[in-house]
Amino acid sequence: MDEEFYLLVADRIWHGALPYVDIWDRKPIGLFLIYALLRPLSPTGIVAYQIGAFFSAFMTAIVIRQICLRFCNNGCAILGGLLYLLFLPLLGGMGGQAPVFYNLPMAVAALLILQAQGSASSRSVHRYAYIAMALCGIAIQIKYSVVFEGMVFGLWLLQIKWRDGASIFDLIRFGSVLITIALTPTVAVAAAYVLGGHFYEFFDANFLSIMRVVPPQPARRLEFLAGTVYSILPLLLMAIAATLLLLRRPFQAKNLFLVTWGAAAIGGFFALGNNYAHYALPAIAPLSILSATLFPRMGIGLVAGGVWYIISFAMPAWGVPTIREHHINSMVTALRPYAAHGCIYVNDGPPILYLLTSSCLPTPYIFxxxxxxxxxxxxxxxxxxxxxxxRTLPSAIMVADKILDHPRNRNTAAMIDAAIAAHYHEVVRLPDVFGGRQQIIYARNDFQ
Known part of the structure; x- marks a missing residue:
């Protein structure tokens, strides 16, 4: 559902909509711009963003292989990249979730930091550091939670300067430059909204509104966490084993960097309000690299276990996209006649329906x-x-007969029920893209 919304925002950007003003979300604008760049490459944009996500995931795996070569032989380095690609789908990364895109600049930044770690030239260290922080800044504008990894990367670069004998004043100056570089993309976006007269909308959406969200109950968060851990358990266990082995070896800075990067990515996952599986996608890159360091010792068993896990848990879901597409097409067919006469409203369903039916948007809060x-x-x-x-009386309203992960807003649900009772009639019930529930389409009473 998330990536469908990103595509919808991208499509509206091409029609003049301004994120946070005309269409609202908390994601940084960089993510929407990626989708906007990909949008024209296919008729609906769906194939286009999938191609972009595939390219990003593939290139990230290539970079992971390059990083792994600093820790193990070519065979295990290739397996490290493959692990990344194999475990992405288990956390919902088979499409265009934000980490699928920003894991690439973060992996390149990590590779540059490792190059800086091994460099004896101060000029080279600075060059690697500045490029790495620029990549972190780009990643931050794809999703803000990457800031935890960025902070670790920045601190590690300061450690390299300290190792090379920099004074405290040199460290402060160097650190200030790194922070400035990393924040430049975000400051540039903020400045653009200031010039456009919409800074408050930008600042509230990106930084303030999250503080007003009520987090789910601890039991619900624990349920999400358990599902996430279960999905990547083999990778997690391999990474833990690799960490213990690396820390037992004679000290090498690159080993500690890899462990700290993994810890930062996991810390970012826990820092978020919800422990959804796809929030753990950033951790797959460092965990795959850590796991790869085990392959020279126990490669066959680990690969066999990973393949078994993929076959047991991923393959049963491989037919889901086809089923989902069929359900989406049924909804589009049912809603398109009403979208031709006004805005439809999808209360709890796929946002892609607005795009596929060519409907106008009844609210900026369309997710x-x-x-x-x-x-x-x-x-x-x-x-x-x-x-x-x-009050605008959408031409049709679609509601789900059951809730999914979170309790429903009772006030808004009561308003919808009252509006349906007064102005709408049921047209059809269709299977939802999520199994076990239906979508009910109500048309306004003047459409008979």
Missing amino acids: PEHLNNAGESKAIDAAREMKRLL
Whole structure:
């Protein structure tokens, strides 16, 4: 659902919409610009962003191989890259989730830091450091949670300067330059919104609104966490074993860097309010590299175990995209006649329906959870926006018969129920893209 929304935002950007003003979300604008660049490459943009995601994942695997070569032979380095590609789908990374794109600049930054670590030239260290921090800055504009990895990378570069005998004043000056470089893309985006007169909308969406979100109950977070750990358990166990072996060896800075990078990526996962599986995607890169260092000793057994895991847990889901496409097409067929006569409203369903039906948007808060999730009720004043939306009487409203992961916003749900009772009639019930529930389409009463 997330990547469908990113594609929808990208499509609206091409039609003049301004993120955070005309269409709202918390993601940095860099992610939407990636999708916007890919959008024209296929009729609906779906194939285009998948191609972009594939290229990014493949190139990340190539970089991972290059990093692995600093720790093990070519055979295990190739396996390290393959591990990355194999475990991406198990955490929902088979498409265009944000980490699929920003893992590439972060992996390149890590490779540059390792090159700086082995360099005796101060000029080379500075060059590697500045490029690495620029890549971190780009990654931050794809998703802000990468800042944890960026901080570790910056501290590691300071350690390299300290190793080379830099004074405290040199370290402060060097650190200030690194911070400035890393923050430049974000500052540039903020400046653009200042010039456009929409700085508050940008700042509230990107930095303030998240503080007003009510996190899920601890039991729910634990459930998400358990599912995430279960999905990558073999990789996690291999990485832990590799960490213990690396730390027992004679000290090498590159070993400690790899362990710290993995810890930072995992720390970023826990720092987020929800422990969704795809939030752990950034950790797959360092965990794959750590795991690869085991292959010269126990390669056959580890590879066999990984293949078994993929076959047991990933292959049963390989037919899901085809089933999902069939359900989406059914919804598009049912909704398209109403989209031709006004905006439809998808309360809890695929955002891609707005794009595929050529519907206008009834609200800037078009991602379903912004108005239907109880945790978002105070973050954006969902009740006020729902009241405004329903006054426009969308030509059709689609609601799900069951909730998924989060409790429903009772106020907005009651408003929808009242509007449906007064102005709408049921047209059809269709299978949802998520198994076990249906989508109910209601048409306005003047459409018979």
